[in-house]
Amino acid sequence: xxxxxxxxxxxxxxxxxxxxxxxxxxxxxxxxxxxxxxxxxxxxxxxxxxxxxxxxxxxxxxxxxxxxxxxxxxxxxxxxxxxxxxxxxxxxxxxxxxxxxxxxxxxxxxxxxxxxxxxxxxxxxxxxxxxxxxxxxxxxxxxxxxxxxxxxxxxxxxxxxxxxxxxxxxxxxxxxxxxxxxxxxxxxxxxxxxxxxxxxxxxxxxxxxxxxxxxxxxxxxxxxxxxxxxxxxxxxxxxxxxxxxxxxxxxxxxxxxxxxxxxxxxxxxxxxxxxxxxxxxxxxxxxxxxx
Numbered sequence: 263x264x265x266x267x268x269x270x271x272x273x274x275x276x277x278x279x280x281x282x283x284x285x286x287x288x289x290x291x292x293x294x295x296x297x298x299x300x301x302x303x304x305x306x307x308x309x310x311x312x313x314x315x316x317x318x319x320x321x322x323x324x325x326x327x328x329x330x331x332x333x334x335x336x337x338x339x340x341x342x343x344x345x346x347x348x349x350x351x352x353x354x355x356x357x358x359x360x361x362x363x364x365x366x367x368x369x370x371x372x373x374x375x376x377x378x379x380x381x382x383x384x385x386x387x388x389x390x391x392x393x394x395x396x397x398x399x400x401x402x403x404x405x406x407x408x409x410x411x412x413x414x415x416x417x418x419x420x421x422x423x424x425x426x427x428x429x430x431x432x433x434x435x436x437x438x439x440x441x442x443x444x445x446x447x448x449x450x451x452x453x454x455x456x457x458x459x460x461x462x463x464x465x466x467x468x469x470x471x472x473x474x475x476x477x478x479x480x481x482x483x484x485x486x487x488x489x490x491x492x493x494x495x496x497x498x499x500x501x502x503x504x505x506x507x508x509x510x511x512x513x514x515x516x517x518x519x520x521x522x523x524x525x526x527x528x529x530x531x532x533x534x535x536x537x538x539x540x541x542x543x544x545x546x547x548x549x550x551x552x553x
Contacts, residue, residue: 263286273365285547292543298536302529306352318501323404326519331394331512332440336521339511347503348525354504356534358419358488358497366430373427374434375469377460377515379442388431393400395428405494408496415488418497422487432477437469471548474506482534505530 286292295415321341329336371479377388395403407421441447442465450460479529492506500507505526 263511265329265428273310282547286543289543289546292546295536295539295541295543299540300534301354302352302533305349306356309349309353312349315343315450317346317350317503319343326496326515326522328519329521335525336519338508338522339515339519344522345523346509347508348505351498351503351508351526352529352533354492354498354502355485355530357486358415358422359485359537361419361478362422362426362488363480366426366475366480369423370427370430371434371466371473374431375465377431378435378438378439379457385435389435392431394430395425397434400425400483401487401490404491405496407469408491413496413499415498415502418488418491420485421491423468425487426484429476429480430473433471433472434450437472437474438465439467451467475541475545475548476542478537482537482541485530485534485537489526509513524535 298337319342321337321356322487324333324341325339326339327333327337327341333343335343335348337348338344364421373388377385379478404421406423407424410417412415447460447464450464487502488497489506489509495507495510498507508526511525512519512526
């Protein structure tokens, strides 16, 4: 019986992995997205060693200077180098995206597993709480939680993570309901495997692909949310740089110094585009109907 269960269980073989990678490489827009994401990640990681000015250093003799050889992206309202602040701001945006989604996955996936696998009263309680959270628009809920917790990047990440949790609960629950009816799960139950073993060995690995795709797409949403919270003064606090707070400052100088808003706006657009294209490519590559 053990051999039957193992034989019935779908396993991601090296051949399947090669097909997934080949499918992903053939998705040109996904490759573009991957390049964009990799570029911003490298910039954020390399920020401490790049030969750029201190992002908080002011120069009152270079206030709102247009882009030049001395300041490639110009300076802001108190003479700080915009390029330096853009690079360091990438750290805040990417950190907010990754940490927020990690929080959502850490809470949402276990709850989704419990609701989908056990059903009954646990499913009813978790589903009703999820629906209550989904009744509030994502960004409105994030703003309310951030305002309650207090303005800081850490609190903003917690607020965004909690707001994104219902997405992963609902997705995981639906996938678990589909997977738990498969023959290999019935075989695992028949041979008396404990529930934690079934969940970790037979259920979770087979619901991970859609969760991975959703995580990639949700990172893009979390980056926009962090920018919005920082714009409203609920995220990264000055003088630490953040693309959202840079846009908040730039709105007062659109006529005199449009570059102050141009660069953070373009960066938010590109990194969000990159994660969306990457997520679309992963969704197509991991679709079992394509293999």
